[in-house]
Amino acid sequence: MPFYDFQCSACGKYARLQFSYSEYGKVPPVCPHCQSQEMKRRISRVAVAKSEDARLDSMMDADLSGLDENDPQSLGKFMRKMGQEMGEDMGDEFNEVVDRLEKGESPESIEQSMPDLAGGADLPLDA
């Protein structure tokens, strides 16, 4: 099952939560620290957190050496590569994020302009 990263709006802590595809968007994320349901999804780690598959983990270990999380273009390139490696249609939302990262836009800026991403109620893999 995929992992999703959230930041709690109530206590400000980060949490990585696991949802099945059928649960995600229906089951509200709950903060493990304060039990608040005011959880905001974090976008910049979407690709990194997508799979617990061991093969992908080892592949990511290798690829992460060239990844500068503070460089949007590096992050975008990484996410695009991950999407291709996954062999899945990552959806229009993912593609838009990657495009904008590659143009040098910051993840924070992208997140602000795409309210659906921050709402946590969307289905990122719903193609």
Ligand SMILES: [Zn+2]
């Ligand atoms: Zn909390």
